[in-house]
Amino acid sequence: MTAANWARTQLAEWGLASSRLEPWGRRGKxxxxxxxxxxxxxxxxxxxxxxxxxxxxxxxxxxxxxxxxxxxxxxxxxxxxxxxxxxxxxxxxxxxxxxxxxDAPARRLTDRELDSLTRITDPGEPRTYWEDADGFLEALARxxxxxxxxxxxxxxxxxxxxxxxxxxxxxxxxxxxxxxxxxxxxxxxxxxxxxxxxxxxxxxxxxxxxxxxxxxxTQTDSLGYNVVAEIPGTDSRVGQEVVMVGGHFDTWQAAAGATDNAAGSAVAMEAMRILKTLGVNPRRTIRMALWDGEEQEDYFGSMGYVKRHYGDPGPMRLLPDHAKFSAYFNVDHGTGRIRGFYLQGNAAARPILAAFLEPFRDLGASTLSISNAGSTDHMPFASVGLPAFNSIQDPIDYDPKTHHTSLDFADYLLEDDLKQSAVVMASLLYHIAMRDERMPRTPLPAPKRANR
Known part of the structure; x- marks a missing residue:
């Protein structure tokens, strides 16, 4: 809770509205x-x-x-x-x-690799939330x-x-x-x-x-919490609609969790600080969340948030705010700069995001891939049919060295890469919040029983 309380206080000091610890549900010891x-x-x-x-x-x-x-x-x-x-x-x-x-442990994505990502035509797996979650749950049961x-x-x-x-x-x-x-x-x-x-x-x-x-x-509190803060929308017609950015802030015990995922949390926070400092008045609400429990069985924090605000993917029972949601962007792949986004099968989003990312082509952040990505906090949003996009990032030495390891300390963070990611994210959030329409959606997924 120390990190959560620090983040909530910092966001409030920056002037963000409704900075809070929001319960996602009950947790164990x-x-x-x-x-x-x-x-x-x-x-x-x-x-x-x-x-x-x-x-x-x-x-x-x-x-x-x-x-x-x-x-x-x-x-x-x-x-x-x-x-x-x-x-x-x-x-x-x-x-x-x-x-x-x-083999060099640290590297950036090459132009050839990025071009290959853009040319993919079949989104591939996981095609549903359940494809993503069930394999993990089976491994945990084993x-x-x-x-x-x-x-x-x-x-x-x-x-x-x-x-x-x-x-x-x-x-x-x-x-x-x-x-x-x-x-x-x-x-x-x-x-x-x-x-x-x-x-x-x-x-x-x-x-x-x-x-x-x-x-x-220990169990000093039976509830788990996400950190949430926002810049309220100003348009009387669409101000209650939401554009979101987030990343998880829980981590493992062997190190400080710098690249997984203090980096993504910092990018989300800095994007919000940039927008607040600029004094923008977005038409839609721009909301940030730092998720608890991503490293656990069922994306506890983000799934709890989605169930509380937007719907339950099991019976596909939707809540009223489901209709007021535009898009969610997730950052959770280490310290490397953002190179673009996985579209999660949402082909209609490509030309919109391409236009908003075009000014950042010289920073290498213009790649869009139709591919489905899994294993992180955009999946609960996708599970109820909401537009959700996961970042494509330079791998640096994330898998060879820092991901879930005893080396995941701040020494492995690249400050300039994090700054680039925050700038790209801030611009994207603002422009999507200012659109006349919400982001397009893919067809609503089938309920869980129909997926099995």
Missing amino acids: AWELERFSVEMLAPYYLRMNAIPKAWSPGTAGIVTGTPVLVTIRGDSDFVRYRGKLRGRIVMNGGTAVPRNRF RKRIDDFLRDEGAAALLEPSRNANAILTASHVSYSTDRTGAVPAFMVAREHYDAILRLVERQRAVRLELSLTSRF
């Missing part, structure tokens, strides 16, 4: 990490580079032992290890082939079954290798809505340290590990 240690004591000493999984309960004091290697990817693997894990430190996962070290198996088998602790060779890629014991107080204490381990220990165990060396974790579950 919070999780706080107090201290931890992961060490190898034999055959030599190694202070291991590791991060506890989010929502991991603490250990019962110091856990010491020889690790056991397993490969558990799904339910079919359980029978191999039943009755063999009680009291053991479990290492789940094998060695990995190193990434090609001759992970929970593995967690429950290890708990039921009495494992003392779990170590898993980072899937990123450059940093520790974080993970969690599911999230808000799942009670993990009885789960096995678990850690993600740097790839090089995990592989080194795995090889020692495979060669039957006498490996001895010692680990500890102190964490706690």
Whole structure:
């Protein structure tokens, strides 16, 4: 809540209207990490580079032992290890082939790549919100079954290798809505340290590990909150209609979440500050939201907002404000400058956005792709048929280094790129708010039962 309260106060100091913490719904317990240690004591000493999984309960004091290697990817693997894990430190996962070290980790999108994006004719997947959400939920359910198996088998602790060779890629014991107080204490381990220990165990060396974790579950408030602020519309005819920008401000425990997604949150805030400083009087309301719970099962913050204001995608039950919405723009792909937007299948929006982005062609921000994009906060808006566009951004070193990793600190932010993104976004929001008409829409999606 510290970040949310700071953002709300800052937006109010800039003079934005109705700066507030708006509840999106009820959330489960919070999780706080107090201290931890992961060490190898034999055959030599190694202070291991590791991060506890989010929502991991603490250990019962110091856990010491020889690790056991397993490969558990799904339910079919359980029978191999039943009755063999009680009291053991479990290492789940094998060695990995190193990434090609001759590829530069940071890069920008090339003209050829951007041109290819514009030439796509089939939007592709995810064609619906449910295509996007259901696969993720199935993966979470599979992970929970593995967690429950290890708990039921009495494992003392779990170590898993980072899937990123450059940093520790974080993970969690599911999230808000799942009670993990009885789960096995678990850690993600740097790839090089995990592989080194795995090889020692495979060669039957006498490996001895010692680990500890102190964490706690808290619940000072049963509600979750988004940060919302706006510049009110001035046109008596369309002033209640809304143009929105947003990005999530929740993050993972291994770092500060600078590129995922303090960067997108900062771009949204700065776009609003620019417009307020210029003293614009938009015809429609320009609203900004910083979303809670994007990293969780169901885009908790943005989906809660959409259900509260615009409609429920399950039964496709729409609310009156659904008719007063123009467009939503999402920023959630790291520090790289905005190069354009994914149209989410909305071909009618292309010429409108192309005209508004044309002045920024020299800044490289004119690409429009018909493609569907998923896995972030524009999807709840698209789920009820509202125009929603996700930014195309230069990748820089987002996936190789910072996305969900222990390196995601402010050192990896590019200030000039963030400034470019904020300027592009501010202009786009203003011009769409000033249009005679709302942004065009695609056909309303079918209810959930018809999609299955």
